[in-house]
Amino acid sequence: MFDASLTELAAALAAKRISSVELTRLFLDRIARLDGSLNAFITVDPERSLAQARAADRRLGAGEGGPLTGIPVAHKDLFLTEGWPSTCGSRMLANFVAPYDAHVIERFNAAGAVILGKTNMDEFAMGSSNESSWFGAARNPWNPECVPGGSSGGSATAVAARMAPAATGTDTGGSIRQPAALTGICGLKPTYGVVSRHGMVAFASSLDQGGPLARSAEELAALMNVMAGFDARDSTSLERPAEDYARELARPVAGLRIGVPREYFAEGLAPEVAAAVQAAIDALQKLGATTSDVDLPNTGLSVPAYYVIAPAEASSNLSRYDGVRYGFRAPEYDDLMDMYCRSRAAGFGAEVKRRILVGTYVLSHGYYDAYYLKAQKIRRLIANDFAEAFKRCDVIVGPTTPGVAFRLGEKTADPVQMYLDDIYTVAVNLAGLPALSIPCGFGRGGDAGPASDLSRGGLLPIGLQLIGDYFAEARLLGVAHQYQRGTDWHRRAPPIGH
Amino acid sequence: MSLPLSEVMRIAALARIAVSEAEAEAVRGQLNGIFAMIARMNAVDTTGVEPMAHVRDVTLRLREDIVTEADRHAAFQAIAPQVEDGLYLVPKVIE
Amino acid sequence: MDWETVIGLETHAQLSTRSKMFSGAATAFGAAPNTQACAFDIALPGVLPVPNKGAVERAIRFGLAVGGEVRRRSVFARKNYFYPDLPKGYQISQFEAPIVQGGALRIVLPDGAEKTVRLTRAHLEEDAGKSLHEDFHGMSGIDLNRAGTPLLEIVSEPDMRSAAEAVAYAKALHALVRWIDICDGNMQEGSFRCDANVSVRPAGSDTLGTRCEIKNLNSFRFLERAIEYEARRQIAICEEGGRIVQETRLYDPDRDETRSMRSKEEAHDYRYFPEPDLPPLEVTDAWLAAVGAALPELPAAKRERYERELALPAHDAITLTASRDTAAYFEEVVSGLAEAEQGGEAQARAKAAANWVAGELAGALNRAGLDIARSPVKARDLARLIARIRDDTISGKIAKEVFDAMWAGEGAADAIIERRGLRQITDTGALEAIIDGIVAANPAQVAEYRSGKEKAFNFFVGQAMKATKGKGNPVQVTEILKRKLAG
Known part of the structure; x- marks a missing residue:
């Protein structure tokens, strides 16, 4: 049952081979068994989950079920969930019980899905390793000594370890695709504006986008059909007719024009990742796709521009955490200023504070033009690069990350090193494009440690990134699905929980 | 570029984050590394490039002037650090 | 030395919408604390701004009324600062591209002279909440009912040269915002608030002196007195060879003086940047034309x-x-x-x-x-x-x-x-009879009149009106009297 796809689960529920309560219990039990070492969940509340499962069973019994009715889904802990703690991985919100539901949660609830729990994440989604969480790092199920990636590390771990059939995440600079790649699952970052940000705790407003994590492209399509949709409460939500994200799953790859950006295969890319990605491109060619080189000349500027824009917006978005109306307030203080400063110093972790300081600086008087405005101009150049590339190809294909999962603590001392690993993902967010990551192989990593730690000879997953033009999600999912019909990377499970 | 310690302290105060001088000194090195990385932006001439603040050229939707929100202050204040008589309490505000 | 006072005003007019600038909470005055502060107004995580069409329309109305340029594309920006009555830690305002640019207001001074005051701009923004300073065990109470109320900040050029001119401008502006029905103008409730930028310079100079911004001017009288006090204060400093420090000052009506605001002394660094939650605000030609057509x-x-x-x-x-x-x-x-x-x-x-x-x-x-x-x-x-x-x-x-x-x-x-029974007596016969009686009873005055003392005529008019209890038709009375007295 843990390896069943969403479609198979829906069929089992519809045929009454299993009830939602039973299914939910199975996953809750597995979480209880495994999560002590993996730390994928911040909050699990069996009573609430089972109450929802009972309601789903009634709905299924009445024949009113949809594709996700009764299926448990884990949610990144920055989607506000009424009555649930919604901590954002931060001490600041450790005791924050959300008084309303995010749009994404409303939609899953309306679909009859069961909230399985709230997943671990880098604090306020700032990080690529899940190590900045106030609740401790989530672990990579392929090797618990390694990071699962971030910031949606808990969601990726939960899905990869079969503790949840599917999960939600958010992607500001790669936070869905990168952990999906490092844990061997699939993750989609939709076109900016397709998934409502209402009720999603903001990190960088112009970049943040919610999306699904699951084990196959087909499942991502089913999840997108629930998650995506116009929401008037988000002024950046795009008002478009509803679409079926599964509509291109069956479309053959033949005739697909793949663009391969030279810049994504340059210095810094681990040879084993380059080889796996090349093998995937070859497989797509065998399916009838053609390839050509495309230029994304400003790729090298994407990380610097991103690390100006994202912290700038974050510094402002996180000003509301001041200890006045909700959230952490320092127990002792001298006066108002001191209350602010101590609450924020103790409520935020080191990475969040670092980014707030960077963001405050780049917006401050006299530096705005040199940093923020400059970064916005580079953002335009990056978006233009993609627009040029999509004149000559349908999909851009490359690696999701420069290497496989690294060890906990390996990159915490040097934030810049960690930031530079975002090189293949952040440009997509700056341009607002859709992209997904799917597994395409395994590697050992530079320092994978003793083989006894690991299954399959100490291997860690490698992700393939597919980038599409605006609103090309269905096409991306179709290409990924066709690839997955002929490969089994996405079916490989980490060696745990047997 | 290298940030002086005083500048780190100034930004921290502006951001309302308490830092000791020792902490500021530690974070200064990291910030300098980050700003050195950011300085790579200067490699490209952006003269005449239109800054991009939003992903797509969309226009703002406007809401009709209708009251849609009910009073939920009891629920909101249940998660507040300190309230009295419906007010959020903070250390004395001096004007 | 003669000194000239230079004044510019920044006025915050609360727009008379039912709901707030970016949320659907009510704007009514006087509700119990925080009962009109919704999830957005208290800045819960994840809640996003959605602008109020009624507020934008009012701003357009103002722009048209003052002959300013209504921008087809204006931009909301975040103004970042920490204050307990500012829940998000930033105010959504407009900075580089305000909805209204320029315009002018014609003012009439108490002596009847007229003058044109140029406007710099007017922009949309949201109001802050209120800090209540009654003692809560040494703490302040925060009421966020007002937070998010739409404001139009109207900025004038430094075109005024006296407190009287500033008051005339403020009154004209107050009348205009009510005239075009965008603000109720209730100053007690804070619906119309003025800050004054005041500087002084030697008469004849054409460079501006260092200015001070005076806040808390919630009546025309306070505005006038605060400017007069502030000008005197600055002139006294200058005459002693001192220098004016640019600062924000608060007017204290009880003591009739301005004093430096300690809390605002920290160097302002608002870190404005375009509001990423809001795409640019567009005003189409059609909308502009429709608003213009509906303007009184x-x-x-x-x-x-x-x-x-x-x-x-x-x-x-x-x-x-x-x-x-x-x-x-x-x-x-x-x-x-x-x-x-x-x-x-x-x-x-x-x-x-x-x-x-x-x-x-x-x-x-x-x-x-x-x-x-x-x-x-x-x-x-x-x-x-x-x-x-x-x-x-x-x-x-x-x-x-x-x-x-x-x-x-x-x-x-x-x-x-x-x-x-106040109907005028217009019966000539009746009036003649009464007047004949008066003429007969006052021979001395008749003689006086006839000797050339025209003033005596008024005596007869008075007597006639008295006799008719004010009801004699004045024109007829005069005509009859003239005839009778002519002898």
């Missing part, structure tokens, strides 16, 4: 029309266009009068109406502290009263008595005239 005739245009079409003197035209209610009242009196008279000379009717509205009625309203919209004497009723003067039913003097009775609620003019 503006006070300046109306005043000009009163002077041109109705031949009213400037001071009457100014008084009658002081507010939209006053103008509406006046116009209703004029049309009521036209109906009652069916013909006759329009300009004379207008003048008669103007005299009454700007004279007797204004005085009575002023004494009673009433707004014209709440006048106990309605425009149509006043028109009937004036009609009775103009058709010689009563004299102007008697009309005042009738007006007082109408004010006291005794009914319509005609009923009062009949009940009290």
